[in-house]
Structure formats: structure tokens, C-alpha cells
Amino acid sequence: MWLGVWLTLLGLILGVIVGLNIPMVLTKAHAKYLSVAVLAALDSVFGGVRAAMEEHFDHTIFLSGFFANALLAAGLAYIGERLGIDLYLAAVVAFGVRLFQNLAIIRRHLVRGIKRG
Amino acid sequence: MPGVCASSTQSPLEGKVSKVKWPTYLSLSLVAMILGVLLVFQFRVVRYIEQGVSLGRVQELTVELRQLEKEKLKLAAEASDLSAKLQQAGQGQAEAEKALEGELEKARLLAGLVPVTGPGVEVTLDNPPANRGWATSLYVIRDEDLLRVVNELRGAGAEAISINGQRIVATSEIRWAAPFINVNLTRLVPPYHILAIGNPGNLRSALEIPGGLVEYLQELGVQVKIQAHDRLTVPGYNRPLEFRYAKPVVKE
Numbered sequence: 126m127w128l129g130v131w132l133t134l135l136g137l138i139l140g141v142i143v144g145l146n147i148p149m150v151l152t153k154a155h156a157k158y159l160s161v162a163v164l165a166a167l168d169s170v171f172g173g174v175r176a177a178m179e180e181h182f183d184h185t186i187f188l189s190g191f192f193a194n195a196l197l198a199a200g201l202a203y204i205g206e207r208l209g210i211d212l213y214l215a216a217v218v219a220f221g222v223r224l225f226q227n228l229a230i231i232r233r234h235l236v237r238g239i240k241r242g
Numbered sequence: 243m244p245g246v247c248a249s250s251t252q253s254p255l256e257g258k259v260s261k262v263k264w265p266t267y268l269s270l271s272l273v274a275m276i277l278g279v280l281l282v283f284q285f286r287v288v289r290y291i292e293q294g295v296s297l298g299r300v301q302e303l304t305v306e307l308r309q310l311e312k313e314k315l316k317l318a319a320e321a322s323d324l325s326a327k328l329q330q331a332g333q334g335q336a337e338a339e340k341a342l343e344g345e346l347e348k349a350r351l352l353a354g355l356v357p358v359t360g361p362g363v364e365v366t367l368d369n370p371p372a373n374r375g376w377a378t379s380l381y382v383i384r385d386e387d388l389l390r391v392v393n394e395l396r397g398a399g400a401e402a403i404s405i406n407g408q409r410i411v412a413t414s415e416i417r418w419a420a421p422f423i424n425v426n427l428t429r430l431v432p433p434y435h436i437l438a439i440g441n442p443g444n445l446r447s448a449l450e451i452p453g454g455l456v457e458y459l460q461e462l463g464v465q466v467k468i469q470a471h472d473r474l475t476v477p478g479y480n481r482p483l484e485f486r487y488a489k490p491v492v493k494e
Contacts, residue, residue, distance in 0.1 A: 128267065129266070129267050129270060132267045132268075132270065132271045133267075133270045133271055133274045134274070135271065135274075136270070136271030136272065136273070136274035136275035136278070137274040137275065137277065137278045138278070139275050139278065140274065140275035140276060140277060140278020140279040140280075140281075140282070141278040141279075141281070141282045143275070143278070143279050144278060144279040144280070144281065144282030144283045144285075144286070145282055145286070147279075147283055147286075150286060150287055150290045151283075151287045153291050153297060156284070156287045156288065156291060159280070159283070159284050159287065160284055160288075162280065163277075163280045163281060163284045166276070166277050166280055167277070167281075169273075170273065170274075170277055173270075173273075182266075184265065184266045184269045184270070187269070187273070188269050188273065191273050191276075195280075
């Protein structure tokens with residue numbers, strides 16, 4: 126269990142270092158899609174954490190959800206832009222609500238775990 | 243894979259209580275890494291956008307730049323036009339200056355302020371010799387004699403006349419101030435050398451005409467000598483020429 130946590134942290138740090146050293150910057154128009162994708166990825170990660178706490182974590186579902194959500198969110202934002210609808214707002218709302226739900230469930234699991242001792 | 247796009251949170255049906263295995267660790271690390279890249283990259287993009295200028299401002303500045311470029315073109319055309327005009331004006335001024343200089347040169351020449359050279363005659367007048375038994379001459383050359391000579395020369399078309407180096411100009415006087423003759427306020431003594439520029443033949447014949455001035459003077463005993471020269475130089479008037487009372491009439 127702890128090995129997994131450490132590996133995950135290592136990956137995160139590695140990713141931060143890589144992200145800091147990417148030699149290009151997106152324009153404002155593209156940054157919108159990336160922001161939605163990031164939100165979707167965050168949602169997937171917290172969903173995965175919650176699944177792990179409820180002990181029904183499946184890493185195939187986790188991986189596919191992670192990438193599919195991110196790409197779909199960005200794609201929907203792009204289509205919305207083409208259609209003249211701020212569709213990325215829908216993605217923001219949906220993923221945001223789910224993010225908060227997941228966080229709340231994780232908090233409850235944590236509190237319950239602490240109480241249980 | 244449209245069927246698999248559901249989030250992991252919405253798959254409680256799987257219910258797979260699994261011991262964490264190596265592939266899971268690897269996938270988790272990969273996901274964490276991608277998340278880190280995305281997060282940090284997004285942070286950087288947002289910060290860059292905040293530092294940068296907004297889209298509206300960019301459009302505004304672009305329009306302004308275009309306007310300024312147009313204005314610059316217009317101003318450049320105007321500048322070249324004006325410089326061409328300035329050049330023309332400068333040429334005009336240079337021409338006017340040249341014309342004025344030529345006019346001034348002519349005026350100075352006519353006023354007798356500059357030395358002139360050309361063909362002419364040299365008339366030498368001297369008092370009668372004193373060695374005929376008398377101590378002094380019977381006759382001395384008077385201002386009237388010189389005036390008559392000068393008058394005769396002018397009448398014959400002399401363009402420049404000088405007496406003993408004194409140029410005769412419009413204000414020159416020839417005045418008896420015994421025992422001298424004053425010309426241009428300068429005392430002159432005999433012999434008098436009168437230089438006149440003009441047609442030498444005309445000048446000479448005007449003086450030597452029978453019954454003329456030379457004959458008259460020679461009868462008085464004055465020694466008169468007339469020499470024609472192909473080239474002689476008459477000095478210019480060298481005193482300050484200034485009118486203190488006479489002013490030009492201003493035309494309305």
C-alpha cells in the first residue's frame with residue numbers, strides 16, 4: 126500500500142518537473158481546452174481514490190476513465206466553441222460537482238476510518 | 243471506445259476487491275505523472291496569459307498600429323513634398339542672391355568704387371616751365387582747367403576718370419585751394435596725370451580738336467601730353483561713401 130503511494134508521488138513530482146520544462150506555452154484560445162481536460166483528469170483521480178477507499182478499484186476502468194474524460198471534455202469544449210455554445214461550462218459544472226462529491230465521500234471515509242481507529 | 247468512457251466512480255458494479263499489484267502501481271504512477279504535467283503546464287499557461295495582453299487589447303493595438311502606419315506613410319509623403327519645395331525655394335533664393343550680387347557688382351562699378359581697366363588715354367598737364375628768365379611760372383594750372391579737361395573727357399564718352407590716383411565719382415570736387423587743387427579732399431600738385439578709360443581715338447580727338455582745349459592750354463603755356471594706351475587701370479574710389487542727409491524717396 127505505501128509503496129503505491131510513494132510511486133504515485135514520485136510520478137507526480139516527475140510530471141511537475143516535466144511540465145515546468147516544456148519549452149512552449151499555449152495561447153489563450155487553447156488554454157481553455159486544456160483547463161477543462163485538467164479538471165476532468167482531476168475528477169478521475171479523485172474518483173479513483175474514492176474507489177480505492179471503497180475497495181472496488183479497477184485500474185482498467187480508472188485509466189480509460191482518466192484519458193477518455195480528459196479528451197472528451199476538451200473535445201466537447203472545442204465542439205461547443207465551433208457551435209457557438211459555451212459547452213465547456215457544462216463540463217466545468219459536471220466535473221466540478223462530481224469533484225466535490227468525490228472529495229466529500231473521501232472525507233467521510235477518512236473520518237470514519239479515524240473514528241474506527 | 244465509447245462504451246468505456248464512464249468514470250471509475252460510476253462503476254461500483256465491478257466490485258473487484260483486488261490486492262494492489264505492480265501493473266496498478268505503474269498505471270497509477272503514469273496517471274499521476276500525466277496529471278502533474280497537465281497541472282503545471284496549465285498553471286504556466288494561465289500565468290503567461292495573465293502577464294500577457296488581452297485579446298481585445300491586441301486587436302485595439304493592431305488597429306492603432308495600422309492607423310499609425312498609414313499616418314506615417316502620409317507624413318513621409320508630405321515630408322518629401324516639403325523637402326522638394328524647400329529645395330526649389332533654396333534654388334530660387336540662390337538665383338535671387340546671384341542676381342542681387344550681379345546687381346551690386348554693377349552698381350559698384352557704376353559708382354566707381356572698384357578699380358577698372360581698359361583702353362584709354364593718359365593726359366599729363368604740367369605748369370609752364372619756370373626757366374624763361376622768370377623765377378616762377380607765368381601761369382599755374384587752375385581748377386577750371388582740370389574741370390574743363392574732365393568735362394571734355396566725359397563728353398567724349400570716358401567711363402572712368404582719375405586725377406593723380408583720385409577717382410572722379412559723383413560726389414568728387416575739383417576745387418582751387420591755392421596752391422593746391424583738392425580732389426576728393428586730397429591735395430594734388432602738378433604734374434597732373436589724368437587717366438580716362440574710353441575709346442582712345444575719341445578721347446584724344448575731343449581734346450586735340452583745332453581750337454579746342456589742348457590748343458587753348460598750350461597757348462597759356464601749359465605743357466600738355468596725351469598718350470593713348472591699349473590698357474590702363476583706373477583706381478577705385480577708396481573713401482567711405484555715405485549720405486547723411488539724402489534719403490531715398492519711399493514710394494507708396
